[in-house]
Amino acid sequence: MTNRRPGPVLFLVLLMSGMVFSQFDPAEAQVDAAALSRAMKSVAVLTAETKDGKESRGLAFLAAGEGRAVTAAHLLKNASRVTLSFQDGVELLSPGIIAVDEKRGLAMIEVPASGREGLTLVQTSISPGTMVHCGAVRDGTYGFVQLSVSEVHQGASGVERYVLTGEAPSGNSGSPALDQKGNVTGMVIETTEGRLLVPSAFIAAIDASSPLKSWGGEVPEMVDAAQADPGPGPMDEIDQAILDFFVILYDHDSVYRWGQETTNGQGFMQGVPEVVYHYQTKLEMAIKKLGGVDTGDPLRKKIIMNLLEVGKNQVVAVNYFTQAVVVGQGAKDWGAQSQDLNKRAKAAINIAGEVLMSELSAIHELYERSTVLSEKMHRDIKYFLGIEKRVAPFAIGAVTTIEKPFRLLVLYSGTFGEALGLKAGDTILSAAGLKFDAEGSMEDFKAVILENLGKTIDVVVERDGKQTTLKMKIPGEIPEKYVLPQTL
Structure with missing residues (x-):
């Protein structure tokens, strides 16, 4: 069950052939319904088709000048044909892609001129609790849902994106997030972990003068929305x-x-x-x-x-x-x-x-x-x-730490490690020419053993403060008593 704020009512505003479907609290500042209605004319359902018949669907909106639309980059992965369908039934075929911000998951595409106005990008103060109106299409109805900012993700260059919470239909990645006046404050990108809001400053920073690349040609590699780096x-x-x-x-x-x-x-x-x-x-x-x-x-x-x-x-x-x-x-x-x-x-x-x-x-x-x-x-x-899953299906019989993964803090009696000539307190430095460091694991040493069954290899250890080279004889097969039990 979802907890709700006291006293919300369902706020419905007719829009041409659709409506705003949003949870709205009258205590909030008044929303300019007419502005949202106008903004809806510049929002389209984006359908991206690939050569092998696969299809991705989300939203795009006109911005950054005539003939330009922005959307979520992950929708365009391997696209060979991209169509924009607007609320009034008009469909436009995009000639190609202009630019991609891979880090933040944004893309700008070209669309034929249709007399529609691009939405205005504004930079505004956003913090946890800020409410935004996000474009959404559900069952052919175009409208907006109201979502709340719950987290701020900070990057090296400032705020990279926000986490949104609230109920909304899926399949609307690439939608604009609007303030109460219908201005764009960012883009909503859907990921496996939820909805993210990328600030409008990054949309404005996309280079609209980049040369056009046709679909199916050398399109910049897209990153999935979930893979984009949001910063800590x-x-x-x-x-x-x-x-x-x-x-x-x-x-x-x-x-x-x-x-x-x-x-x-x-x-x-x-x-x-x-x-x-x-x-x-x-x-x-x-x-x-x-x-x-x-x-x-x-x-x-x-x-x-x-x-x-x-x-x-x-x-x-x-x-x-x-x-x-x-x-x-x-x-x-x-x-x-x-x-x-x-x-x-x-x-x-x-x-x-x-x-x-x-x-x-x-x-x-x-x-x-x-x-x-x-x-x-x-x-x-x-x-x-x-x-x-562990690399090698057998045990050395040692206890190590994350800080020093190759130092045998403990080496139990009667174990494979002891049979190979190792001693408690040894730090394994290298085996068969492969050097080990603090980023590694004893599984790396065990992998060397598997690769050298039946051979004698040099194993360099630090023992009692001195480096010692062991001539380690590896058996032709791992003795059964050292093999770990199989798990499902």
């Missing part, structure tokens, strides 16, 4: 906070497992490793920061709540673990109390994993929607979350 906005900042939290969660978990391995046997006598306290503090600060993030987006809110619960369980796990070590160190014995506390630590870390997996589908959905997550998420986190 509020949702991008929230997604960055979510991504940063994933990194801290991942590394905190890795350091916890390293601490568990380090304190085995008599290791607890050395006390709690300082790095454990370091990552515990980082996670506690990250929980506080993420907990202060405010978003009205249900999906992001759900994920944030999930991550906070995961983080709190990991903090509890490390608290139990440190207590176990301190008690053992004081008693000089890994006795019943230390063992009980450590069991609680392991239970808490397992619960953290279960909580994270409970919202895995939501995390995958956000990954598909978010430019920040899809472009910046480290591969090891993608593998861990099941967003991407």
Whole structure:
């Protein structure tokens, strides 16, 4: 159910052969219905056909002088014929394309002169809550719907675009957004994530003097509206906070497992490793920061709540673990109390994993929607979350961090990595001539192994502060006990 403002009424104004279909609050400033009616005469349904028979449909409007119309660039991808159909039944065939602003998804096309006036472009102050009237055609009825600005996306050159909310029929990408006087404040572009409003300043900046290119010829490559770079906005900042939290969660978990391995046997006598306290503090600060993030987006809110619960369980796990070590160190014995506390630590870390997996589908959905997550998420986190399939279907048996993906923080006993001659604490620098860096993943090293089955390769590692070259003998096939179980 959609929440509505108190007291709205349906506002209908007849327009020639159509109407304005808009949710309108009388408390808002009065709309000049006559101006909207006049503007509608300059709006057309755009139909773009390709050579293979495919068709795209949206809107275009006359602007930037006689014989010029602007529309959404993604509608024109691979177009060989473009037709504009106006409200009065007149159809005009566009001779070709003039210019494209690929970054913002705008395009200018040529249309035959028809005596229609181009709409006036104005630059005005737009902020969250601003209402705009957007051209729309539904079932042959030409009109306008009223939408609200909900977000501002900032780019290097200023505001790049706005996010619009409200109910509107689909299939109207390329429509003009008008103020109450019928002047164009921007263009509406429909994407998979919703409707975006590109300010009129960018429409005015399109070079109308560029040479005409006929349809089917060398038309500039179009970008899909969803691919155009909107610049960072509020949702991008929230997604960055979510991504940063994933990194801290991942590394905190890795350091916890390293601490568990380090304190085995008599290791607890050395006390709690300082790095454990370091990552515990980082996670506690990250929980506080993420907990202060405010978003009205249900999906992001759900994920944030999930991550906070995961983080709190990991903090509890490390608290139990440190207590176990301190008690053992004081008693000089890994006795019943230390063992009980450590069991609680392991239970808490397992619960953290279960909580994270409970919202895995939501995390995958956000990954598909978010430019920040899809472009910046480290591969090891993608593998861990099941967003991407691992390159190699076997395990090395190591624990690493995002910060240092090739440093074997832990290398468990009896693993493939140990059988290959690696040791805990090693940092793998290169294998078979391929160098590794902080942007990579252990999957890259595993891929080298797969490519060199049955061979001996040079593997350079940093061990105890020195570079060492290992003559690593790779078996002809991966032993079955190291092969990961297949998942659907």
